[in-house]
Amino acid sequence: MSKAIFYYTGSGNSLWVARNLAKELGDTELISIADWKKGNPKIDLDTAGLVFPVHMWGVPPPVIKFTDELKALQPKYLFAVGVNAGALANTLVQLKGVLKKAGLALNSGFSIIMPTNYAPWGGPGTKEEQQRRFDAAGAKIKQIAAYIKAKETRPVEKGPLWQRIVFTPIYHLATPNLAKMDRSFRADEKCNKCGICAKVCPAQNITFNDGKPVRNHKCEQCYACLQWCPQEAIQYGKNTIKYPRYHQPDIQLKDVLKNR
Numbered sequence: 001m002s003k004a005i006f007y008y009t010g011s012g013n014s015l016w017v018a019r020n021l022a023k024e025l026g027d028t029e030l031i032s033i034a035d036w037k038k039g040n041p042k043i044d045l046d047t048a049g050l051v052f053p054v055h056m057w058g059v060p061p062p063v064i065k066f067t068d069e070l071k072a073l074q075p076k077y078l079f080a081v082g083v084n085a086g087a088l089a090n091t092l093v094q095l096k097g098v099l100k101k102a103g104l105a106l107n108s109g110f111s112i113i114m115p116t117n118y119a120p121w122g123g124p125g126t127k128e129e130q131q132r133r134f135d136a137a138g139a140k141i142k143q144i145a146a147y148i149k150a151k152e153t154r155p156v157e158k159g160p161l162w163q164r165i166v167f168t169p170i171y172h173l174a175t176p177n178l179a180k181m182d183r184s185f186r187a188d189e190k191c192n193k194c195g196i197c198a199k200v201c202p203a204q205n206i207t208f209n210d211g212k213p214v215r216n217h218k219c220e221q222c223y224a225c226l227q228w229c230p231q232e233a234i235q236y237g238k239n240t241i242k243y244p245r246y247h248q249p250d251i252q253l254k255d256v257l258k259n260r
Contacts, residue, residue: 003028004045006036006070008052008063010202010222011117012251014083018051020138021081024145032258033066034202047148048075053117054084054091055221056174057159057167062202062220064098071102077151080109081144085116089167092156109156110144112137117223117246120236124246182219185226187212188241190233197225197234200256228253 005028007018015030022028025047033052048070052063059082070078078099082091092109099106114133115124124130147154158164182205187197197213198206205218206225213225213234226234227247235241 002045003047004031004043005029005049005051006031006033006066007050008033008060008066008202009251009256010053010200010220010224011227011246012248012256013114013117014051014053014081015251015255016248017081017083017112017114017137017141018049020141021049021051021145021148024142025148033062035258036066036069042072045073045075047077047079047151048073049078049148050080050095052081052083053222054082054088056171056178057087057089057163058091058171058175059095059098060220060222061175061178063095067098067102067104070099071104075104077107077148078104079107079144079148080156081112082109082157083112083114085118086113087163087167088157088159089163089171090158093158093164094168094171096156106156108147108152108154110140110147111157111159112140114248115246117227119223119226119240119243119245123244130246130249178221179219180217181221182215182217184237185215185219186235187233188235190231192231192233194230196253197229200224200228200253224256228256 003025005018005022007014009015018030022030052060080095082088088111096106115130193211203218203220205216206213227245232245
């Protein structure tokens with residue numbers, strides 16, 4: 001294997017970006033970070049990429065944890081793509097520092113803007129607005145692929161200064177509490193006990209007790225459970241019941257369930 005993209009996804013945005021980037025690069029394997037098992041056999045990598053959603057204006061903890069596995073693989077060229085809804089903040093700068101501590105150099109880092117899946121703050125926008133973002137993302141993916149093929153070393157992309165000043169401290173304050181923020185999730189009367197919420201959860205945080213989903217305080221705040229529930233029965237706080245659900249329309253449930 002010469003090229004691989006390691007992706008972390010909830011609503012499918014990052015998987016869509018990873019899949020399209022792999023297509024542009026050619027001969028590139030897609031590997032789920034959530035499905036990677038510690039002690040997997042070492043693979044020979046020339047080029048490796050990390051594609052992940054920006055969580056709380058920073059790098060999701062599972063991606064940070066995965067850098068230990070990436071260190072063992074020692075790719076010769078390493079890139080990253082932070083998928084966000086317009087608030088990249090200091091995410092890729094943070095990742096560069098994390099990788100440096102692991103003895104890895106981040107050769108390039110890019111931002112891709114997609115519709116938001118952060119349900120507590122509203123829906124993803126109209127279908128027309130979503131399509132505009134998909135089109136712009138597709139064009140940028142082609143540009144990113146050209147940089148990667150040429151193995152260009154480029155400065156990582158950053159959000160505006162105000163985002164980096166305001167949001168970075170919030171990330172550091174909020175992230176230690178992510179796991180227990182699942183207390184605000186609930187299943188309403190529409191729940192039919194199908195179990196899809198448990199199956200799509202990359203953290204394996206959801207079990208069932210008396211037919212009702214129970215969260216076990218390992219939440220990663222990806223909102224896969226809420227967005228993929230076919231009954232729209234899962235709510236977070238008081239407001240999500242009025243907002244439309246979203247998952248990337250080209251990504252199917254079976255794509256997210258693979259190997260889980």
